[in-house]
Amino acid sequence: MARTIHTTNNPVTLEGFQAILAPSKFGYSLSAIVCKDIIDKLETERADVLKWAESKLKNPKRSTLKPEP
16 A cells, blocks of 8 residues: 655644654654645545555454544
């Protein structure tokens, strides 16, 4: 599966110190506010990405997929 890179028209700039990577239970989490267009693109790609991730599993019968957030 080819990796898709999503870009914005305007560059993203951080003013001052911004901790965008926060430590969490599973390592570091990234949070961002994005526009509706990017969200729509990600939602259309979600099904394909889930199928790709399932193909990489060692034992797919022992896993569950959550198709919608």
